[in-house]
Amino acid sequence: MKENKSIPATNFPLQGGRGLLVILGAGESGAGAAFLAKQKGFDVFVSDFGAIANKYKQQLQEWQIPFEEKQHTEDLILNATQVVKSPGIPEKAPLIKKLREKGIPVISEIEFAGRYTNAKMICITGSNGKTTTTSLTYHILKDAGLNVGLAGNIGKSFAYQVATENFDTYVLEISSFMLDDMYQFKADIAVLLNITPDHLDRYDYKFENYAASKFRITQNQTPADHFIYCIDDQATAEGMKMHGSNARLHPFSITNELESGAWLDRETLIIQTNKQQEPLTMSINDLALQGKHNIYNSMASGIVAKVLELRNDTIRESMSNFRNIEHRLEHVAKISGINFINDSKATNVNSTWYALESMPKGVVLILGGVDKGNDYSMLADLVKQKVKAIVCLGRDNARIHEAFKDILTEIVDTTSAQEAVYVSYQLAKKGDTVLLSPACASFDLFKNYEDRGDQFKKAVMEL
Structure with a gap:
């Protein structure tokens, strides 16, 4: 298999077509925008400050679209006619500020x-x-x-x-x-x-x-x-x-x-x-x-x-x-009369509130991860009504303990999906629900929320 190499910005050939369109971020939206831009006659250059996934590197090479990773070549980017920006790049990023100052349009893939x-x-x-x-x-x-x-x-x-x-x-x-x-x-x-x-x-x-x-x-x-x-x-x-x-x-x-x-x-x-x-x-x-x-x-x-x-x-x-999407209130299995629900896509407190609101009483709630300054108080009433125990799944669970210590006696720390599932299974009884609805991002222990959900499902099936 040939090695993936970025094409240096200094070797970037301008064809003089519809102008230079720079794409910042080479994920799903960036790679797709690059393909469409090339099809429409633009000179296209893709720049990602992080590493580009192999899948997208291979696509860009197949389409003969120049790209760079782990850097932004500002001299080239600031000569763009327009820029298509990944939604993940904040407006406060220095490069975006420079583009705005130069009056270069910065738009979304959509x-x-x-x-x-x-x-x-x-x-x-x-x-x-x-x-x-x-x-x-x-x-x-x-x-x-x-x-x-x-x-x-x-x-x-x-x-x-x-x-x-x-x-x-x-x-x-x-x-x-x-x-x-x-x-x-x-x-x-x-x-x-x-x-x-x-x-x-x-x-x-x-x-x-x-x-x-x-x-x-x-x-x-x-x-x-x-x-x-x-x-x-x-x-x-x-x-x-x-x-x-x-x-x-x-x-x-x-x-x-x-x-x-x-x-x-x-x-x-x-x-x-x-x-x-x-x-x-x-x-x-x-x-x-x-x-x-x-x-x-x-x-x-x-x-x-x-x-x-x-x-x-x-x-x-x-x-x-209709069957619901994966990782959003997804029914995984019923084991020993206990329902296991994967709601790994719940990365904020509001999403977890909605999940709990739809559950019957007798919930063992798996909560935690990277906390985005969460206010857990909005969950208090539902936790009182429906939750019998919380299993924390994260590296730092102090704020979860602080939020619910006066409501629940059972708050247990775990550091893997397998451990969280096993502990939850021990805490639950027939008729209960084990709900993974973390209210937090996943990046402390997992690649992303999909990885968290997949590991949860695998652990459930291994019970």
């Missing part, structure tokens, strides 16, 4: 790729639930026979799909970091699930800045477009007063009956987006995704389907047979 497709855009954001809602929406549309792609924070790069596929519709999971670098891009259908404090270090520790970022999902929308949002979410309701929307509004609520949108009549879900059409009605007990937060997710996906005028029977069937 912004760039959106210029080269006329497909209908369904864009979903929110602090919690966006992966589940994006996956469910895609599932409903695909089941209905639409020619639809899945991209954004999930699946294959949007740019790569624009370059290689010909979808009529895309369902895109969009993070606030992506939204920050989107300008002309427009969602035909925008979904905002909720806004809760997350990633505040990227927003000067100001919640209002983070909320404003989320509302960029509505930018450029016209009265011909649609905005779907949770009216029960206080931050979203406040944001609507400040930011508003030009689009047709479709709120959803589980506490209030609405004239249009989605709401509950006791245990019946009702979705009405057009008075000339028959509303969708469905028992919440028939939804594939259970728990209050998942009713919200199903409402949002159902409204998208109704806006697209899909048949009620098709929507109902898809919403009842």
Whole structure:
């Protein structure tokens, strides 16, 4: 196998085509953007300050796209016509500041790729639930026979799909970091699930800045477009007063009956987006995704389907047979009458709150990892109601002990997935649930949340 070598910036040949497009970050989105840019006639150079995964190095070599890793050659980068930036690179990074000072446009992969497709855009954001809602929406549309792609924070790069596929519709999971670098891009259908404090270090520790970022999902929308949002979410309701929307509004609520949108009549879900059409009605007990937060997710996906005028029977069937994504409230196994649930994707406290809220009593909760300044107090009531023991999975668990020592007598430290599963199994009894929902990032003991979830599942199956 040939050795992977970067192509030195000094050897980079300018072809004089559509200008130099530099891509910062060579992950899934960066590699895809590079491929699309080359296809569209740009001189392309990829630069990653870290090491590039072999998979993406091989792709860039096959496509004959110059790249560098473990460095940024500023002289070259600062001569770019435009820059496509990985969502993970913060605005405060010195190189980004220099690009801004020179007036060089810095955009996201979504912004760039959106210029080269006329497909209908369904864009979903929110602090919690966006992966589940994006996956469910895609599932409903695909089941209905639409020619639809899945991209954004999930699946294959949007740019790569624009370059290689010909979808009529895309369902895109969009993070606030992506939204920050989107300008002309427009969602035909925008979904905002909720806004809760997350990633505040990227927003000067100001919640209002983070909320404003989320509302960029509505930018450029016209009265011909649609905005779907949770009216029960206080931050979203406040944001609507400040930011508003030009689009047709479709709120959803589980506490209030609405004239249009989605709401509950006791245990019946009702979705009405057009008075000339028959509303969708469905028992919440028939939804594939259970728990209050998942009713919200199903409402949002159902409204998208109704806006697209899909048949009620098709929507109902898809919403009842959907299988949740891996690492998000994923049922792993039932062993000795104990349910094991993998929610490794819960990397913040809000996600863990949603997971606990959907559980019955008798939970052994596996919690911990890299703490992003978590406020565990919001979990206190649910822990009192539902949790019998906490098993910590992380190198530093002091803040977890401090938060729950007055609520629980059983708080146990572990340092591997195998140990955490074994200890949890000993603490649980028939009818209980062992829930991995860490509320923390995974980088102290694992490569990423997928690795954490995979190791958890492997350990469960070895019991």
